[in-house]
Amino acid sequence: MATTQFTTSSISARNMALFEGLRPSAVQFPCVGHVKIGNLTQRTLKGIIVKASTVVAPKHTAIKPLGDRVLVKIKEAEEKTEGGILLPTTAQTKPQGGEVVAIGEGKTFGKNKVGISVESGEQVVYSKYAGTEVEFNGTKHLILKDDDIVGILNTDDVKDLKPLNDRVLIKVSEAEEKTAGGLLLTEATKEKPSVGTVIAVGPGSLDEEGNRKPLSVTTGNTVLYSKYAGNDFKGKDGSDYIALRASDVIAILS
Structure with missing residues (x-):
């Protein structure tokens, strides 16, 4: 002073x-x-x-998201590997999940109003780098749109993910370890898989009137999808999974 x-x-x-x-x-x-x-x-x-007078910033006790926005408390990044090795900050995986703290009133489509897809208290997974990060009550939170939420995951196993909107959860097929001529491939040279089996699908995207449009793929379909699309996850069974939009699915294989 x-x-x-x-x-x-x-x-x-x-x-x-x-x-x-x-x-x-x-x-x-x-x-x-x-x-x-x-x-x-x-x-x-x-x-x-x-x-001299001092300006003190007011202490906010609540944040109310507006429209189709959601307030999520960010899950802390892992500081150690499963083997107990301490990870430096630069090597820690950016958190992609958290707990829903508050939700907006929803979005209006024409004369119809559609509510938020999630409820307070649910654990969700969201798109990387989505939303706006804010510090609230000493903890990092994220304000993001309902459409940026990939799905609801109330367990610690990604295969239990419940996709939202037009998202699809796919179990990725194993990468080829040999070329057509029988040459063994190293991890660095293996082609990124773009084929997998659909594990779960969302309820569909919204049209201009706020009605859900069913997706063109269903559980059990073997699909070909765009490379490098969506969000990658490692399941507890050691398998690779990916959650992406249905529009990123190129074809159904049979």
Whole structure:
């Protein structure tokens, strides 16, 4: 807190005018002795301290998302590998999941209003780098749109993911370990798989009237999908999974 001290030698009639209008709480006047200023006799303003005002940011106690937005408490990144090796900050996986803390009122389509796909307390997985990160109650949160939520995952196994909207959960097929000529491939040279089996599908995307449009793929389909699309996950069974939009599925294989 900045302070300004005035002594008897620095006070004049001109200086006294500067104190007119100050609130009593802002200035302290310990009175000792007398000092004559012009034709007026004033008490010595010895040790006057004027405290500069300080702007304090208000403490917010709640955040209410608007429209189709959702407030999610971010799950902390893993600091160790499964083998107990401590990971540096640069090697930690960016969190992609968290707990829903609050939801907006939904979105209007024409005359229809559609509510949020998730409820407070549910554990969700969201798209990488989606939303706006905010610090709230000493914890990192994310405000993101309902459509940025990939699915609901209330367990610690990705195969239990319940996709939302037009998302599809696929179990990725194993990568080929040999070329057509029988040459063994290293991990670095293996082709990224783009074929898998559909494990779960979302309820579909919304049309202009707010109605759900069913997806063109169903559980059990073997599909070909766009490379590098969606969000990759490692299941507890050691298998690779990917959650992507139905529009990223190129074809159904049979």
